[in-house]
Amino acid sequence: MGRTVTFRVINNRMRFRCSACGFRRNTPVQANMRRKNIRCYKCGAITKCMLNRRALPRELQSGKVVMITNEGKEMDVNLYDVSMDGIGFDIPIRAARARTVTVGQEVRFRCSWNPRLLGNARFVVKNNNGQRIGAKKIV
Ligand SMILES: [Zn+2]
Structure with missing residues (x-):
């Protein structure tokens, strides 16, 4: 299993990027989810994702x-x-x-x-x- 990667979540969607092959796709995530393992459609590798709902660190901005x-x-x-x-x-x-x-x-x-x-x-x-x-x- 690959390393843990942090992704920004905006409106319960994230722009996933495979840690093995770099393949990208938009994917929805559940409202309260903080971590998610996502399997790449292209190469099958699993990326451990940390979900960051703050658009900028410590700055509320919407x-x-x-x-x-x-x-x-x-x-x-x-x-x-x-x-x-x-x-x-x-x-x-x-x-x-x-x-x-x-x-x-x-x-x-x-x-x-x-x-x-x-x-x-x-x-x-x-x-x-x-x-x-x-x-x-x-x-
Ligand atoms: Zn991949």
Whole structure:
């Protein structure tokens, strides 16, 4: 049996990578599962998987935050992804229909449950797929 490998779990799915041959596949995992042995479809080797549900160590990074536009308008949005240079979030369906958020728009955020997470950073909206918005940090 191969060594133990840690995988990130997001929304109860993980991107499994075989420790023997490197073959990758997406696989669902049960909600409370912490460890799982997964057999590779390709070579048959078993990889011992540790399941890490924290997207970033010790940083909670999804939940409700307040988006603030340049005009000072505030909107509750649902943050789902934070990386070094950008964020992803969902806006309410009404705001999406009204096209309230547009590509090129500058926004910032207020995050009551982790003020350090976004701080005073400013972002520019890069893509807009209905309710799902991607924004890049302005440096
Ligand atoms: Zn394999």
